[in-house]
Structures are given as structure tokens and as C-alpha cells.
Amino acid sequence: AQSVSQHNHHVILSEAASLELGCNYSYGGTVNLFWYVQYPGQHLQLLLKYFSGDPLVKGIKGFEAEFIKSKFSFNLRKPSVQWSDTAEYFCAALGYNTDKLIFGTGTRLQVFP
Amino acid sequence: ETGVTQTPRHLVMGMTNKKSLKCEQHLGHNAMYWYKQSAKKPLELMFVYNFKEQTENNSVPSRFSPECPNSSHLFLHLHTLQPEDSALYLCASSQDLGGGSETQYFGPGTRLLVL
Numbered sequence: 001a002q003s004v005s006q007h008n009h010h011v012i013l014s015e016a017a018s019l020e021l022g023c024n025y026s027y028g029g030t031v032n033l034f035w036y037v038q039y040p041g042q043h044l045q046l047l048l049k050y051f052s053g054d055p056l057v058k059g060i061k062g063f064e065a066e067f068i069k070s071k072f073s074f075n076l077r078k079p080s081v082q083w084s085d086t087a088e089y090f091c092a093a094l095g096y097n098t099d100k101l102i103f104g105t106g107t108r109l110q111v112f113p
Numbered sequence: 114e115t116g117v118t119q120t121p122r123h124l125v126m127g128m129t130n131k132k133s134l135k136c137e138q139h140l141g142h143n144a145m146y147w148y149k150q151s152a153k154k155p156l157e158l159m160f161v162y163n164f165k166e167q168t169e170n171n172s173v174p175s176r177f178s179p180e181c182p183n184s185s186h187l188f189l190h191l192h193t194l195q196p197e198d199s200a201l202y203l204c205a206s207s208q209d210l211g212g213g214s215e216t217q218y219f220g221p222g223t224r225l226l227v228l
Contacts, residue, residue, distance in 0.1 A: 004155070034216070036219070042221065043117075043203075043219050043220055043221040043222060044203065044205075044219035045219070046216060046218070049216060090156070092156075094215075099144070099161055099163075099168065099169065099210045099215075100158055100161075100169065100171075101146075101158065101217060102155070103155040103156040104155055105153065105154065105155050106155075
């Protein structure tokens with residue numbers, strides 16, 4: 001079955017620390033990958049997406065993610081987090097020729113000043 | 114961000130009530146979606162509409178009844194819900210059903226509590 005796994009459920013960091021959130025997907029074919037962010041009290045917003053091409057994708061607010069096909073992974077990274085990055089982060093996958101976006105359970109990130 | 118709006122933002126209803134959730138997108142998109150977000154569970158796709166036609170019903174109970182009168186509006190009619198239906202209901206839209214290449218844009222959600 002198609003699925004997306006986020007193994008870090010809750011991450012707590014201090015400002016300026018580096019961040020890496022794991023995402024693994026299970027899909028039988030070509031897949032498009034997304035990271036969405038949900039700030040407290042706000043709606044889901046697209047952070048970045050990978051469709052094809054350079055496997056290192058840069059998104060908004062200094063975030064990047066790397067698609068590693070051999071590992072079925074699409075980890076999210078940021079070299080130096082800020083307090084304003086406190087939010088919940090969702091990885092999602094959309095199989096080629098499907099319209100069903102599959103989400104992971106989310107990772108709650110708390111950044112302390 | 115006013116691309117996708119949802120009303121009401123919060124709703125409390127009894128199990129015998131009938132209520133409706135409304136979603137409106139101002140992005141000129143053709144596809145719209147309903148998702149359910151429960152605590153500690155992944156977002157679950159409920160329904161997909163493309164050009165007002167339902168293309169996906171993800172085994173959703175009949176107490177949830179969607180309606181899409183046009184490409185800009187999507188409703189979710191609720192009746193005889195159960196307490197376990199309490200969740201955040203999210204609406205999303207995308208330009209088209211692109212066969213895996215469309216980005217979805219989400220509304221703020223309606224927080225539903227069923228008593």
C-alpha cells in the first residue's frame with residue numbers, strides 16, 4: 001500500500017541548531033513529493049516540492065529537501081532554525097497518474113530562543 | 114492568505130444536528146478536495162471534485178455528503194455524525210487533476226466537535 005512515514009513525531013531544538021526531519025515513502029512508481037508546514041493557528045502551506053530534475057530542492061524560508069530515490073526518502077533540512085519555525089511539518093507524496101495525495105502523520109517542531 | 118477560505122472556522126454540533134461546511138477558492142482552480150485531519154493520524158482524503166464532478170470518494174460514510182455547485186465552491190453536508198467524527202476538516206484546491214503533478218493549496222480548516 002502507498003504510504004508516507006515521518007519517524008520524528010516531536011522535535012525540540014534551540015535557535016541556530018540545524019534541523020533534519022525524516023520522510024520515507026512507499027510507492028510503486030514515479031512519485032512527486034511535498035513538504036507542507038502548518039504554523040500555529042494557520043493553514044497548511046506549501047514549503048517545497050519535488051517533481052523532477054535536481055534532487056536537491058530549495059523552498060521558502062531557507063528550507064531544502066533532498067530526494068534520494070534509492071532510499072525512498074525526502075528529508076527536510078534547514079542549517080539554522082529560528083523560533084518562528086515552530087510549526088508542524090507534513091511530508092506528502094503524490095503518485096504519478098493519481099490524484100490522491102498521501103500524507104505522513106506530521107512532525108511537531110518546537111524551537112526555543 | 115485568502116486563496117482558499119472555509120466557514121465556519123469552528124463548529125460544535127450534536128449527533129442529531131444537520132450542518133454544512135463551506136469552502137471557496139479564489140484561485141481559478143478546477144479541482145477541489147475535502148480532507149479530514151484527526152489527532153495523531155495522517156490527513157485523510159475524503160472527496161475529490163474536478164469541474165464539479167466527483168472523481169473520488171475515499172470510502173467515506175454517507176453521513177458526510179459533499180456538494181460542488183461550481184468550480185469555486187465546495188460544501189460538506191453533515192448529518193447524524195458521531196463523536197469520532199470530531200476533527201479538523203480541510204478543503205484544498207488545485208489547478209486541475211494533473212495525474213500526479215498538481216500542487217494543492219489548503220484552506221484554514223473547520224474545527225468540528227461532535228457532542
